[in-house]
């Protein structure tokens with residue numbers, strides 16, 4: 590029964606029961622990418638393919654304990670939590686504050702308390718690159734342990750922390766197929782730094798700290814700019830690397846449910862075909878059923894030289910140009926810093942070469958595609 594009296598939002602997240610937590614990566618993969626299903630039953634919430642889910646995670650209790658030890662606190666001390674309400678230090682560190690990467694405010698306070706002239710000099714504007722290098726992989730607890738002379742009262746310590754912010758994850762399901770639940774595709778962030786295993790807050794909260802059957806506080810983040818064309822006859826080209834595949838699984842489910850007749854072309858890139866071909870069976874079946882018109886994969890680490898999605902795009906330049914000229918929509922999802930830039934450059938090159946355009950004309954063509962909402966990116 591939909592609950593129509595409660596309006597769920599970022600401020601009042603819905604407690605969604607975790608139904609499924611399934612590994613998608615092979616046993617020898619360098620990644621641990623997982624498929625999650627969350628129940629929306631009784632929430633009255635609806636979503637659209639292209640939207641994202643905000644997850645209100647909490648911190649790892651082991652890390653909370655490490656910080657309490659470094660602060661010489663029991664955790665029962667009273668401090669202001671999120672919104673100013675008084676709570677136990679342990680609970681505030683668990684749920685309210687970001688306790689991994691240090692804020693600038695904390696670094697300044699630490700430099701003063703420890704009278705650390707090296708750190709103080711790193712905090713000057715001219716040493717910004719050196720500071721970034723120094724902070725790589727460095728957590729608050731490492732800094733507390735490296736500066737035992739710096740003593741903070743519990744209240745003072747939390748006053749230097751940032752709020753714990755929710756993380757966004759692209760919806761990986763279509764509400765037409767799964768109206769009562771929502772799927773996510775999440776790469777678990779784990780890395781080693783300063784001899785310790787470090788964990789991304791939200792991705793390991795989902796992977797390790799929420800049991801199936803327990804609830805995850807969520808809200809929907811509407812992405813109006815990342816939508817399928819309403820007309821199912823329009824062809825679509827989707828380019829996704831790694832977890833960038835998530836919204837395209839949703840799009841394909843949606844187009845199938847709509848009975849869309851337009852072509853569907855998926856470019857997918859990841860490290861190794863055997864270990865990292867996310868949702869392989871589903872996409873291969875869609876291709877074999879001739880619903881997914883083309884499936885072009887790029888596995889970067891299966892051979893000596895890197896092969897990325899943009900290499901596959903270049904190999905198919907004439908065909909991509911044809912789809913664009915037929916009014917096709919072009920979608921990109923995944924890493925913003927490298928992949929999306931390179932895909933953009935490849936697309937411009939294809940337009941230039943195949944459309945016989947100057948670099949300026951190709952840039953204008955892309956701008957026009959963006960303006961008419963035919964070139965859409967969801968990159969992070």
Ligand SMILES: Cc1cc2nc3c(=O)[nH]c(=O)nc-3n(C[C@H](O)[C@H](O)[C@H](O)COP(=O)(O)OP(=O)(O)OC[C@H]3O[C@@H](n4cnc5c(N)ncnc54)[C@H](O)[C@@H]3O)c2cc1C
Pocket residue numbers: 641689725726756757758759760774775776777778779780781782788789790791792793832833835967968969
């Ligand atoms: C619109 C949008 C959609 C998104 N969709 C998805 C999605 O579908 N799937 C998905 O998995 N993610 C997605 N993300 C990213 C996601 O929101 C989180 O940023 C990601 O999961 C990391 O969050 P975390 O809390 O686990 O890690 P955090 O605690 O935020 O830690 C991540 C940080 O750890 C540090 N770090 C990571 N690796 C290393 C390393 N090897 N060495 C040193 N430092 C390192 C980096 O500083 C990095 O910024 C999306 C983001 C946006 C904005």
Ligand SMILES: NC(=O)c1ccc[n+]([C@@H]2O[C@H](COP(=O)([O-])OP(=O)(O)OC[C@H]3O[C@@H](n4cnc5c(N)ncnc54)[C@H](OP(=O)(O)O)[C@@H]3O)[C@@H](O)[C@H]2O)c1
Pocket residue numbers: 620622776777778779830831832833858859860861888889890895897898899923924925926927928929931932969
């Ligand atoms: N902004 C961010 O902080 C950010 C964004 C995305 C992912 N990540 C992190 O990276 C890890 C895995 O994430 P993910 O599964 O989404 O995959 P990913 O790291 O984005 O990698 C997916 C594929 O993209 C390839 N790739 C690397 N550079 C590329 C480029 N310039 N152009 C095209 N493809 C390129 C990778 O190849 P190679 O690795 O072999 O070069 C790999 O085959 C997670 O820990 C995730 O949190 C961080």
